[in-house]
Amino acid sequence: MTTIQGQGVCGGVAFGKLKLLRKSSGKIQRHHIEDAEKEWERFQNARETASRQLNDLYEKACNEVGEENAMIFDIHRMMLEDLDYLGSIRTYIQEQKINAESAVSMTAETFSEMFASMDNSYMQARAADVKDISDRIIAILSKNEVDGFTLNEPAIIGAEDLAPSETVQLDKSKILAFITEKGSAASHTSILARTMNIPAVIGAEGIMDDTFADTDIIVDGFTGHIYIDPDMQTVLEMQAKKQQTERQNELLAKLKGIKPVTKDGQKILLYANIGSLEDMPAVYANDAMGVGLFRSEFIFLESKTYPTEDEQFSIYKSALQKAMGKRVIIRTLDIGADKQVDYFSMPKEENPAMGVRAIRICLTRPAIFKTQLRALYRASIFGHLAIMFPMITSLSEVQQVKELCEEVKAELREEQIPFRENTELGIMIETPASAIISDKLAKEVDFFSIGTNDLTQYTLAIDRQNPDTTPFCDLHHLAILRLIHTVVENAHKAGIWTGICGELAGDLSLTELFLAMGVDELSVSPRLILPLKQKVLSCDVSEIKDNLLQKLK
Amino acid sequence: MKEFEYTIQDALGIHARPAGLLVKEAGKFQSDITLNVSGKSGDAKRIFSVMALAVQQGDSVKVIIEGSDEDAALTELKQFFQANL
Numbered sequence A: 001m002t003t004i005q006g007q008g009v010c011g012g013v014a015f016g017k018l019k020l021l022r023k024s025s026g027k028i029q030r031h032h033i034e035d036a037e038k039e040w041e042r043f044q045n046a047r048e049t050a051s052r053q054l055n056d057l058y059e060k061a062c063n064e065v066g067e068e069n070a071m072i073f074d075i076h077r078m079m080l081e082d083l084d085y086l087g088s089i090r091t092y093i094q095e096q097k098i099n100a101e102s103a104v105s106m107t108a109e110t111f112s113e114m115f116a117s118m119d120n121s122y123m124q125a126r127a128a129d130v131k132d133i134s135d136r137i138i139a140i141l142s143k144n145e146v147d148g149f150t151l152n153e154p155a156i157i158g159a160e161d162l163a164p165s166e167t168v169q170l171d172k173s174k175i176l177a178f179i180t181e182k183g184s185a186a187s188h189t190s191i192l193a194r195t196m197n198i199p200a201v202i203g204a205e206g207i208m209d210d211t212f213a214d215t216d217i218i219v220d221g222f223t224g225h226i227y228i229d230p231d232m233q234t235v236l237e238m239q240a241k242k243q244q245t246e247r248q249n250e251l252l253a254k255l256k257g258i259k260p261v262t263k264d265g266q267k268i269l270l271y272a273n274i275g276s277l278e279d280m281p282a283v284y285a286n287d288a289m290g291v292g293l294f295r296s297e298f299i300f301l302e303s304k305t306y307p308t309e310d311e312q313f314s315i316y317k318s319a320l321q322k323a324m325g326k327r328v329i330i331r332t333l334d335i336g337a338d339k340q341v342d343y344f345s346m347p348k349e350e351n352p353a354m355g356v357r358a359i360r361i362c363l364t365r366p367a368i369f370k371t372q373l374r375a376l377y378r379a380s381i382f383g384h385l386a387i388m389f390p391m392i393t394s395l396s397e398v399q400q401v402k403e404l405c406e407e408v409k410a411e412l413r414e415e416q417i418p419f420r421e422n423t424e425l426g427i428m429i430e431t432p433a434s435a436i437i438s439d440k441l442a443k444e445v446d447f448f449s450i451g452t453n454d455l456t457q458y459t460l461a462i463d464r465q466n467p468d469t470t471p472f473c474d475l476h477h478l479a480i481l482r483l484i485h486t487v488v489e490n491a492h493k494a495g496i497w498t499g500i501c502g503e504l505a506g507d508l509s510l511t512e513l514f515l516a517m518g519v520d521e522l523s524v525s526p527r528l529i530l531p532l533k534q535k536v537l538s539c540d541v542s543e544i545k546d547n548l549l550q551k552l553k
Numbered sequence B: 001m002k003e004f005e006y007t008i009q010d011a012l013g014i015h016a017r018p019a020g021l022l023v024k025e026a027g028k029f030q031s032d033i034t035l036n037v038s039g040k041s042g043d044a045k046r047i048f049s050v051m052a053l054a055v056q057q058g059d060s061v062k063v064i065i066e067g068s069d070e071d072a073a074l075t076e077l078k079q080f081f082q083a084n085l
Helices: A038-063 A067-081 A084-097 A100-116 A121-125 A129-142 A164-167 A188-196 A232-257 A277-285 A297-301 A309-323 A359-364 A366-382 A395-414 A430-438 A452-460 A468-470 A478-493 A510-516 A526-538 A545-550 B016-026 B049-051 B070-084
Strands: A002-004 A005-010 A013-021 A155-159 A174-179 A200-202 A216-220 A225-230 A270-273 A290-295 A327-331 A384-389 A424-429 A448-450 A497-502 A522-525 B002-007 B032-037 B038-042 B060-066
Touching: A002 A430, A005 A188, A013 A174, A013 A232, A038 A067, A038 A084, A038 A100, A038 A129, A038 A188, A067 A129, A067 B016, A084 A100, A084 B049, A100 A121, A100 A129, A100 B049, A121 A188, A121 A270, A174 A216, A174 A468, A188 A200, A188 A366, A225 B038, A232 A526, A232 B002, A270 A277, A270 A526, A277 A309, A277 A526, A297 A309, A309 A327, A309 A366, A309 A384, A366 A395, A366 A424, A384 A395, A384 A510, A395 A424, A424 A430, A424 A452, A430 A452, A430 A478, A448 A478, A452 A468, A452 A478, A468 B002, A478 A497, A510 A545, A522 A526, B002 B070, B016 B049, B060 B070
Parallel strands: A013 A155, A155 A174, A174 A200, A270 A290, A270 A522, A290 A327, A327 A384, A384 A424, A424 A448, A448 A497, A497 A522
Antiparallel strands: A002 A225, A005 A200, A013 A216, A216 A225, B002 B060, B032 B038, B032 B060
16 A cells, blocks of 8 residues: 545545546747748637637536636636737747747746745646646647546546646546646635535646556545555545535535524524634535634643743634634633643642632632633634633622623723624533522523533432543433523523533434523534534424423423 | 725725626716726726726726716616625
8 A cells, every 4th residue: 555645625535446647748849930811711710629629618617616726727718818918829839930839838827936935825727727828828839639538437646736727527426536647725726626626636646657657546635545456444434434424415515505504493503613714614615603612721722831822812803704704603611520631730630620620720829820811812702702611610700700800901902903892701510519590690691501410410429530430420310401491491590591512412312302401502523513503403393392301300 | 086985995995896887887878987906997897997007906996987878877886896896
């Protein structure tokens, strides 16, 4: 097995034989011509043919990938009519008396250099467009029509680079994936691959090795890995990945854009839990309506010292901008217990799960906490931010946290730094104490989010990291379900909404019960969103609601 | 002669697609239409000339129109920039 690492530009996994697409590197012979007018006419004829071909391609692409993406061929046609481009070719033919092929080739060189020298990666990628149109005319002039090449059976295409026109001419039903040695993520080939949803890897150096032709390979468009002549273990791993992707895609195709509403019309918000900025694309790909839990501790875990206010601000800002107006609930620092950070130099504890963790660290070290709050409030103007505090057990903790928020807001006002005054504040309900006094807590905050992992651990007195406790751990324990019900009822009495962000949120056997309770939001890892949406769409709770709730009595 | 200034809002600047649309739009008029951006100028009817300006988001573009239908061109091009760029 040989592995080549490129850059994945379109996700998906493909298995197939590698077909290498080599362009006839017809070296252009430069020669002297006698009759310049006749040569110019020959060029004009070729240009008209090229223009017609581009019109056809434009229409083909319109049907296949939509007008927006097809526009590139219309632009190519305009390039063929550009007076500067034509002027340059005409000058070469008439003044230097050289053949049309060379005139086009030399002009292409000048114009593509102009783009390549631009200080802008998008414009640099346009050099390929100039080469593409020029190659087309040269091919017509030398009667060497660009017909790509024909595929008799489905295959993975390997090429040095693929021009947009070549990409469109290939028979889509037979292409399993694209691999190119060159290319950029902004190239039209990458854009087209994404639109057609075909796995694509660019920058895969070495793929054009002749010994690889017609061998079995696997392309992973997510990671950019290409496995040539893969071993059994890789085959099995990648098959599993492929199946998972396909299931996900089928679900997505069916469910994308559909709002999660039960058959009897009950609405629920489905949000995503994420652990870093890199997860944001998955939020979109899975059609999440917002981020229900953004674990800010990764910023602290990945750092060697306390992250500064500006460092945090730029991460929060970026998350909010990427969410494009969707609600993002950022949970403040939740370290301690199983998440230790050296530079906090916390004293060693006998029982860290019940020690100084999460909000307890924040309240005993207010400077660290206020830095995070300042960064959050500063970022609040860039989207729909909600701030959430973990591990609450008492009313006074919530009041202290709110006082610190007010201090931070007053400082920012003083410094004339803009922030969103009505940024929502919420708490995690993950201790039995907070669940039991949730009627009182509900009057202090804008929302609740129930963290079922810790709530289970603390309620059942079970360490979930100790496998020996598994026989005693009933995840659907009546105590847990009653606590959740109490929290939801208390929240609604106080007029606030409540969500669940622990693992139970994605437990499909509980979805009906949560709907019957009136839970307003479920937040799960991105890959669980679509299966959960499917479940919600199939539920009809009004009839069975009383029965379900009766079981909690 | 007529002219107006416009600050580019599109995150990608005048990239290939709007450049193509602009060339088409400018081509509808008899008048000469010139774009001036940070000391460089280009002919709005020529795609390479427009793209060579490498106009980015936030750049201020001065559009200069000169010819028999300059009034109509001024109105339409203003609308075009607002709608597409």
